[in-house]
Amino acid sequence: MEKNDNFKTRVLSLVKIIPKGRVMTYGQIAALCGKPNAARAVGTIAHYGPSELPWQRVVNKTGGLASAYTYGGRVGQKAQLEADGVIVDKHNKIDIEKYIWWPK
DNA sequence: GACTTGACTAGAC
DNA sequence: AGTCTAGCCAAGT
Numbered sequence: 683m684e685k686n687d688n689f690k691t692r693v694l695s696l697v698k699i700i701p702k703g704r705v706m707t708y709g710q711i712a713a714l715c716g717k718p719n720a721a722r723a724v725g726t727i728a729h730y731g732p733s734e735l736p737w738q739r740v741v742n743k744t745g746g747l748a749s750a751y752t753y754g755g756r757v758g759q760k761a762q763l764e765a766d767g768v769i770v771d772k773h774n775k776i777d778i779e780k781y782i783w784w785p786k
Numbered sequence: 787g788a789c790t791t792g793a794c795t796a797g798a799c
Numbered sequence: 800a801g802t803c804t805a806g807c808c809a810a811g812t
Contacts, residue, residue, distance in 0.1 A: 689808070689809095693808095707794085707795090708795075709794065709795050709796085712794085712795085712807075712808095717806090717807060717808080718795090718796095718807095719796075719806050719807060720794090720795095720806075720807035720808065721794035721796090721806095721807080722794045722795080722806080722807055722808075723794090723807045723808035723809070724793085724808085725792070725793035725794055726791090726792060726793075726794095726807090726808060726809050727793095727808070727809065729792075729793050729809090729810090730809065730810060737793075741793095742793080743794075743795065747793090748793045748794095
């Protein structure tokens with residue numbers, strides 16, 4: 683049963699453990715799940731995944747906020763990241779190099 | 787049940 | 800330096 687959901691579950695679990703004030707990239711999460719080039723899959727899973735996941739801490743390589751693409755009106759994300767201690771730019775960009783986090 | 791689209795990234799041209 | 804292709808997984812049609 684868990685074999686089919688293995689990748690999806692891994693991604694979701696990984697996002698759940700992102701500490702406050704830190705962020706991760708799609709490619710990074712994908713790589714940690716065993717598929718270094720499955721960044722797209724990560725985004726897809728995220729979009730259809732539970733809304734309780736802190737996807738606001740997940741960003742793309744350009745440092746842009748994730749849901750900014752589809753949920754452009756989701757202004758709460760910026761405030762949420764700032765509440766976590768992440769400085770968000772005017773253009774919804776963050777210092778990815780500074781806030782990137784890797785699980786130990 | 788097969789095809790298409792989608793919160794992405796990296797490499798090739 | 801900018802544009803295009805390829806690769807992954809899941810959900811919708």
